[in-house]
Amino acid sequence: MDRKKHRIMMVSDFFYPNFGGVENHIYYLSQCLLKLGHKVVVVTHAYGNRSGVRYMTGGLKAYYVPWRPFVMQNSFPTLFPSLPIIRTILIRERITIVHGHQAFSTLCHETLMHSRTMGYRVVFTDHSLYGFSDAGSIHMNKVLQFTLADVSQAICVSHTSKENTVLRSGLPPEKVFVIPNAVDTAMFKPAVVQPSRSEIVIVVISRLVYRKGADLLVEVIPDVCRLHPNVRFIVGGDGPKRVRLEEMREKHSLQDRVEMLGAVPHAQVRSVLISGHIFLNSSLTEAFCIAILEAASCGLLTVSTRVGGVPEVLPDDMIILAEPDPGDMVLAIERAISMLPKVDPQVMHHRMRELYNWHDVAKRTEIVYDRALKCPNQNLLERVSRYLYCGVWAGKLFFLVMIVDFLFWRLLELWQPAEDIEEMPDLTLPHISNKETLQETE
Numbered sequence: 001m002d003r004k005k006h007r008i009m010m011v012s013d014f015f016y017p018n019f020g021g022v023e024n025h026i027y028y029l030s031q032c033l034l035k036l037g038h039k040v041v042v043v044t045h046a047y048g049n050r051s052g053v054r055y056m057t058g059g060l061k062a063y064y065v066p067w068r069p070f071v072m073q074n075s076f077p078t079l080f081p082s083l084p085i086i087r088t089i090l091i092r093e094r095i096t097i098v099h100g101h102q103a104f105s106t107l108c109h110e111t112l113m114h115s116r117t118m119g120y121r122v123v124f125t126d127h128s129l130y131g132f133s134d135a136g137s138i139h140m141n142k143v144l145q146f147t148l149a150d151v152s153q154a155i156c157v158s159h160t161s162k163e164n165t166v167l168r169s170g171l172p173p174e175k176v177f178v179i180p181n182a183v184d185t186a187m188f189k190p191a192v193v194q195p196s197r198s199e200i201v202i203v204v205i206s207r208l209v210y211r212k213g214a215d216l217l218v219e220v221i222p223d224v225c226r227l228h229p230n231v232r233f234i235v236g237g238d239g240p241k242r243v244r245l246e247e248m249r250e251k252h253s254l255q256d257r258v259e260m261l262g263a264v265p266h267a268q269v270r271s272v273l274i275s276g277h278i279f280l281n282s283s284l285t286e287a288f289c290i291a292i293l294e295a296a297s298c299g300l301l302t303v304s305t306r307v308g309g310v311p312e313v314l315p316d317d318m319i320i321l322a323e324p325d326p327g328d329m330v331l332a333i334e335r336a337i338s339m340l341p342k343v344d345p346q347v348m349h350h351r352m353r354e355l356y357n358w359h360d361v362a363k364r365t366e367i368v369y370d371r372a373l374k375c376p377n378q379n380l381l382e383r384v385s386r387y388l389y390c391g392v393w394a395g396k397l398f399f400l401v402m403i404v405d406f407l408f409w410r411l412l413e414l415w416q417p418a419e420d421i422e423e424m425p426d427l428t429l430p431h432i433s434n435k436e437t438l439q440e441t442e
Contacts, residue, residue, distance in 0.1 A: 003036070003366070005039070006038045006039070006366075006369050006373075007038070007039040007093065008033060008038055008039065008096070008097045008098075008369070009041050009043060009089065009093065009095045009097070009099065010042045010101065011042070011044070011099070011100050011101070011107060011112075012026060012100065012101035012105045012107065013044060013045055013069070013074050013075055013106060014026075014073060014101070015027070015062065017048075017050065018047060018073055019265070019266045021127060021288075021289075022101055022102050022127050024290065025101070025125075025127065025181055025290075026042060026101055027056075027060075028358040028361075029362055029365060030042060031057065031058050032358045032359050032362035034060060035058070035359075036362055039093070039094075040060060040061075041061045041062070041063060041089070041093050041095075042062040042063065043062075043063045043111065044062065044063070044064060044065070044107065045065055045067045045075040045107060046067060050064050051064045051065075052066075055427070059427045061427070063089055065107075067107075070106070072104075074105060074106045075106050076106070077110070078110070079110060079405075080404065080408050082110045082111070082114065083117075083405065083412065084412060086110070086115070087114065087409070087412060090118065090120065091421045092421060093423075093424055094423055095120065096373070097123060097372060097373070098111060098112060098120050098123070099122075099124075099125065099369075100112045100124045100125070100147075102126075102127050103126050103128055103140060103143075103144050109143060109146075109147045112124060113146075113401075116151075116383065117402065117405045117406050121372040121373055122150075122151050122152050122372070123151070123154065123155065123368055123369065123372050124147065124148060124151050124153075124155070125154070125155040125156070126154065126155070126156050126161060126164075126165045126287070127157055127161075127287055127288070128161075128285075129164050129308050130168060132167075132168070141168040142390070142391070142394055144169045145169050145391075146390055146394070147169075148165075148169040148170075148171045149170075149386045149387050149389075149390055149398070150386055151175070152175075152371075153368050153372045154171055154175055154176045155176070155177050156176055156179075157178070157179065157180055157181050157287050157288040158178065158287055158308070158313075159312060160287070160308050161178075161309050162176050162178050170389075177364075177367075180288060180312075180313075180356065181288050181290050181361070182293070182358045182361045183294055183357075185297050185352055185353040187270060188269075188270050188293075188294045189270070189297070189298065189349060190274060190299035190345035190346055191274035191299075191345075194299075194345060195274075195275060195277065197277065197340060197341075199232055200228065200230055200277050200278065200337055200340070201231075201232050201233075201234060201275060201277055202231060202233050202276060202277070202278045202279075202280050202333065203233075203273055203275070203276035203278070204234070204235045204237070204281075204282070205236040205237055205264060205269060205272060205295075206236075206237045206282070206283070206291065207237050207239045208235075208238060208240070208241040208242045208245065209239045211285055212237075212239075213281075213282030213283050213324065214239065214241030214242075214244065214245065214282070215241065216282040216324060216326060217235070217282050218241075218244050218245060219326040220329045221233055221254070221258060223326065223330045224333050224334075225252070225257050228334075228337065231257070231337070232257050232258075232259070233257065233259065234275065234276060235258065235260050235261065236264035236272050237262075237264065238262050238263040242260070242262075245258075245260065270294075270298060273298040276300060277300065277301065278301050278303060278333065278336050278337070279291075279292070279295030279296075279300040279301070280304075281302065281303070281304035282304075282324070282329065283305055284305065284324055286305075286307055286308040286310050287309050288308075288312075289304070289313060292304060292319070293313065293352065293356055296314055296348055296352050297348075297352040297353075298345070298349070299343070299344075299345020299346065299348045300345075301318070301319075301320070301336050301339060301343050302318065302319040302320070303319075303329070303332045304319060304322070305321070305322060305324040305329070306323055306324075315351075318351070320332045320336050320339075383402070384402045384406075387399045387401075
């Protein structure tokens, strides 16, 4: 039976040329959906001089809306002024599904709100874990509750992430699907000639911030170097905690055993990984962690903190888990060193290719889109009444916001009717055989 073709708009503040897990997820998922015959466009904010419409590999179309990032690559929250341009893109591209990514993307929240006002089906993917007690988390959870009050379907990258999202947003669990991230195994391959084990190299590639456990590294690295004279560390990444790592290196005279690379471009991550034997992840919170997949695909044994969705990522023989405690992490690293002779990077790579690939993620996401389109249409009162359950005062505020958004949309419909907006013709690429299109990533 022929698969229903969707016209999908991916939207997030986080996309190329910025690099990160969300950016990679959107790009690879979009490419695989294109290969399955769907139409995909990406909407994000402008990055430097990159503004307007750009075409990427495979005919992926990206709208870089001329808004500048406000803080942490997020566009400034405007609520209603973003409706005209979002409406125009939706109509021009004849979109049927709007797919938003990341809970702290302002553009994502606003676009999902406007899309539901206009009657589109929306899907939301949550890539992170949040707490419940600090001021920032309380604020973000209330915003998420507002956005997901009228969402068609939601996706989380791990079962832990699903539990977290359901608790934070009040979304019915049956509306939330678990679809893990994947890895481009064609890009992340083991080295042809494996590095010598006379010197054990432990690789860390991470943003050097508190959430990624940079403070743990400051305590773990000196202890490991003291216990194992043949161990050397390579640390890739940048951030406010880099100063602490530099100070630790100076204090313990480890300049020749701890190499600080600074920020590593994504294209060079593999070359750093294949120079090591063990990958160390010290995150204090993590919904999934794509970096672990990339390291395992390159044949590295992983040592990681037992937090969030990390225990779900790899089989037990490919990862050693430790509590986020310096002493426990040192013991885990010692265990990993003793296991190295049994590790076969090529076997590990082939297992990763079977376990995680973007084609599988795309096919599972298709099912979510199909479910979203089957959600029944509801009138305005049925939809906005859901917001009244978001809190005594917040519920009334959210209700008012949605009413104003609806009235603004109706005003735009009178001022510039949908039929006056020119629809864009689809980009036609040279014919590619179905066998080539759907081949698995190697």
